[in-house]
Amino acid sequence: MRKLVIAISMLAFAGSAAYADPIKDRQALMKERGKLAGQISKVVKGETPFDAAAVLDALKALEANAEKFDADTLFPAGSDKGDTTAAPKIWEDMAGFKAAEDKFLADAKAAVASPPADVDALKAQLNTLGGDCGTCHQTYRIKKS
Amino acid sequence: MAWLKKLVGAVIVLGGAAAVAGWALSAPVRLDAAAVAQLGPGDAAKGKRIFYAGGCTSCHAKPGAQGDARLELVGGLELKTPFGTFVPPNISQDQKDGIGAWSEEDFANAMLKGVSPSGEHFYPAFPYASYARMKPADIADLYAFMKTLPAAAGKAPDHKLSFPFTIRRGIGLWKRLYLSPEPVIALPEGTPDKVLAGRYLVEGPGHCGECHTPRDFAGGVKKGEWLAGAVAAEGSGIVPNITLGGGMKDWSEADIANYLETGFTPEFDSVGGAMVEVQRNMAQLTADDRAAIAAYLKAVPPHPNGYPARKPAS
Numbered sequence: 001m002r003k004l005v006i007a008i009s010m011l012a013f014a015g016s017a018a019y020a021d022p023i024k025d026r027q028a029l030m031k032e033r034g035k036l037a038g039q040i041s042k043v044v045k046g047e048t049p050f051d052a053a054a055v056l057d058a059l060k061a062l063e064a065n066a067e068k069f070d071a072d073t074l075f076p077a078g079s080d081k082g083d084t085t086a087a088p089k090i091w092e093d094m095a096g097f098k099a100a101e102d103k104f105l106a107d108a109k110a111a112v113a114s115p116p117a118d119v120d121a122l123k124a125q126l127n128t129l130g131g132d133c134g135t136c137h138q139t140y141r142i143k144k145s
Numbered sequence: 146m147a148w149l150k151k152l153v154g155a156v157i158v159l160g161g162a163a164a165v166a167g168w169a170l171s172a173p174v175r176l177d178a179a180a181v182a183q184l185g186p187g188d189a190a191k192g193k194r195i196f197y198a199g200g201c202t203s204c205h206a207k208p209g210a211q212g213d214a215r216l217e218l219v220g221g222l223e224l225k226t227p228f229g230t231f232v233p234p235n236i237s238q239d240q241k242d243g244i245g246a247w248s249e250e251d252f253a254n255a256m257l258k259g260v261s262p263s264g265e266h267f268y269p270a271f272p273y274a275s276y277a278r279m280k281p282a283d284i285a286d287l288y289a290f291m292k293t294l295p296a297a298a299g300k301a302p303d304h305k306l307s308f309p310f311t312i313r314r315g316i317g318l319w320k321r322l323y324l325s326p327e328p329v330i331a332l333p334e335g336t337p338d339k340v341l342a343g344r345y346l347v348e349g350p351g352h353c354g355e356c357h358t359p360r361d362f363a364g365g366v367k368k369g370e371w372l373a374g375a376v377a378a379e380g381s382g383i384v385p386n387i388t389l390g391g392g393m394k395d396w397s398e399a400d401i402a403n404y405l406e407t408g409f410t411p412e413f414d415s416v417g418g419a420m421v422e423v424q425r426n427m428a429q430l431t432a433d434d435r436a437a438i439a440a441y442l443k444a445v446p447p448h449p450n451g452y453p454a455r456k457p458a459s
Contacts, residue, residue, distance in 0.1 A: 038413035045403075088381075127407075130415060134408045134424065137417030142382035144455050 023084045026074040029065060036062045037130065044123045055122060056115045062129070063112050066105040071098050087142045100136040107132055171317030173260040180257075181250050183281035192290025195283050197429040198350040199276070201291075203422035204233040216294050218243070220301035224270055226378045228364065229306030231270035237297040245296055252288045253281070259320060266316035268304065269323070274366065275352035277326050283350065323365040329354065330371060330445055343441025346434060356384045356419065359451035372442075373451030382418065383452045390447035401439035402432070 039058045042048045075090055075097075090097045107128050116122040196202075205218040217237060224231040237243035244252070251262040259266060259273035267273065309315060329348050332340060347353045358366045359375040374386030387393055393401070400411040405427040408416035416424045427435060 034413035034415075037409065037415075041407070041409060041413065085382075130408055133415035134417070134421040137415055138419075138421035141417045142380070143377070143385060143418055144382060 022074050022076055022079050023082055023086075026069075026086075027084075029069060029074070033062065033065050033133075036065065037126070037133070040122065040126050044119060044126055046119070050119050050122070052115065052117070056112070059108065059111045059115070059125075063105070063108040066101070066108045069101055069105070071101060085141050085144050087140050090140050093139075097136075097140050100132070100140065104129065104132040104136070167318070168314075170321060171314045173258070173264050173266055173317060174320075175254050175258055175260055175264075176250070180281065181253065184249055184253055184285045185282060187249070187282075187285035187287070187289030189286070189289040189293050192283075192286035192288070194430065194434070195279075195287040195350055196290050197426045198346055198434070199287070199352070200423055200426045201236070203419075203426065205236050217297040218291075218294065219297045219299050221299075224379060226270070228310045229304060231268060231304050231306075232301050233271070234301045235297065235299060236291070238292065238294055239296040239298050242298050242300045243296060244291075249285060249288050252291075253284045256284050256287075257281075257326070259316070259324065266313045266320070268306075268310075268313070268316065269319065269364070272352040272355045274323055275349060275355055277324055278328060278345070278349040280345075280349075319363060319365070322363065329368050332444065336444070337440070339437050339440045340444050342434075343437035343439070343444075346438050347441050351438070353387070357387050367451075370448050370451045372445055373448035376452045377418075379419075384419075386448065386450045386452075387442055388445050388447045389443070390449050393442075394447070398436065398439040398443055401442055402435040405430075405435045405438065406432075 036058050039048075040055065040062075043050055043055060071094065075086065075094075077091065080086055080088055080091060107125075111125045111129065116125055202215045202218065204222055204224070205220050206215045206222075207217065207219050208222045210217065218235065219237055219242075220233045220235045222233050224233070235243045238245040240246050247255075247262060254260045254262070255267065255271075256273060256276045256279065258277070259269065259271065261267060328344055330344060332344065354366055354372060356378070357372045357374060358368075359370050359373060360378075361367055372387045374391060375384050376382075377384050385391060385393070396404075396411055404410055404416070405424060407428070408421070408424045410416075427438075
C-alpha cells in the first residue's frame with residue numbers, strides 16, 4: 001500500500017513536472033516542427049525523391065504538431081523569463097500571436113486536405129508554411145546570443 | 146590683469162576659429178559635376194533588382210503593408226534607437242509629400258552623399274554610408290524604377306530625437322569620419338568575380354553591415370569588426386555574427402544562398418526578426434546574386450561575436 005502511494009505520488013510529480021516547464025515543452029514542439037519542415041524541404045530541393053505517401057505523412061505530422069500548440073498552456077504569464085527567445089510582444093499582443101499560430105494550423109490543414117501531387121505543388125505549400133514561420137518569428141521571437 | 150585679458154582673448158579667438166572650422170567641415174557636400182555625368186539614363190527593369198537588393202520597402206512602406214501595398218512608399222515606420230526615434234519619410238512619387246519632384250541628381254545626392262535637395266544632411270539611419278559604395282549606373286537604374294512606383298500622399302511624422310542629435314549640421318562631421326565610397330574589405334588581385342559581386346551587394350545596396358556590425362560611441366560602424374554581429378539597435382536581442390567566427394561557420398555557400406531564398410537555416414530553424422523582411426527581399430534576387438553574397442560572406446575575415454555572451458538564465 002505504502003509503495004503504491006509512493007508510486008502514485010511519484011507519477012503525479014512526474015506529471016506535474018511535464019507541465020512545470022512550458023519553455024522546454026514549447027521548444028520541443030518547435031524543434032519537431034523544424035525537423036518536419038526539413039524533411040519536406042529535402043524533397044523540394046531534390047535531395048530525397050518525391051514519395052506522395054511519405055510527404056503526406058510529414059504534412060499530417062505538421063498538422064498534429066500545430067494542433068498541440070496551445071498558447072495558453074505553453075506561454076503562461078511569467079514564462080517570458082528564463083532560457084527563452086520568446087519576445088515580450090507575445091504577452092503584449094496575445095491575440096495577434098494566436099492569430100499567427102492559427103494561420104499556420106489552417107495552412108497545415110489545407111495542405112493535408114489537398115495532398116501535393118508533385119514537387120512543384122509541395123514547393124508552393126512549403127513556401128506558404130515557411131512564410132508562416134517567418135511571419136511569427138518576425139514579431140514574436142527575439143534573437144539572443 | 147593684462148594676462149587674463151590676453152587669455153580670454155586667446156580663448157575667444159581659438160573658440161571662434163574652432164567654430165568656423167567646425168562650420169566649414171560640417172557643410173553638406175554634394176556630388177561634383179563629373180560624378181553627376183556618370184549617372185546617365187537609368188533602366189527601370191534593371192532598377193527593380195537594385196530596389197530589392199537595397200530593401201527600400203522594408204523601411205519605407207507603411208508598417209505591416211502586404212503585397213502590392215509594399216510598393217507604396219509612404220514611410221511612417223518607427224525605428225526606436227538609443228539616439229531617439231527615426232521615422233523613414235515618404236519616398237513615393239507624390240510631388241508634394243514624396244520625392245516625385247526630385248531630379249536624378251537630387252536622388253543621387255541623397256543616396257551617395259546623404260544630402261537632401263534643400264541642402265540638409267540626412268540622418269544616417271538612412272543607410273547612405275553603405276549606399277555611398279554603389280555604382281552610379283545602379284543609382285540611375287533605381288531612380289528609373291522608382292519613377293514607375295505609385296504616388297501616395299501623406300507626410301510621415303518627424304523624427305523624435307534628443308539633443309545633441311537634433312543638430313543636423315553635426316552629421317557633416319560624422320560623414321567626415323564614416324562616409325567613404327571605398328570597399329570595407331580589401332580583396333586581393335585575382336579574387337573571383339563572384340566574390341567581388343557579392344562584396345558589392347553586401348557592402349553597398351544590401352547594407353548588411355548597418356545591422357550586423359557593432360558601432361562605436363559616435364554611431365559609426367566599426368570596420369575592424371565587420372559583420373561580427375551586434376546588440377540590436379532596436380529593442381532587445383542581438384543581430385547575429387555572420388562571419389566565419391560566428392554560428393554560421395559550418396554553413397556551406399549553398400546553405401547561405403538557400404537561407405536567403407527560403408528563410409530556412411540548415412538546421413531548419415526559420416528566419417526571424419527584422420531579417421524576415423530582408424530575406425523576402427533577397428528571395429526576389431537571382432540565384433546568381435544570392436550565390437555571390439554567400440561567396441563573399443565566406444571570404445570575410447572571421448571575428449568573435451560583436452555582442453556579449455548571453456547571461457545564464459536566472
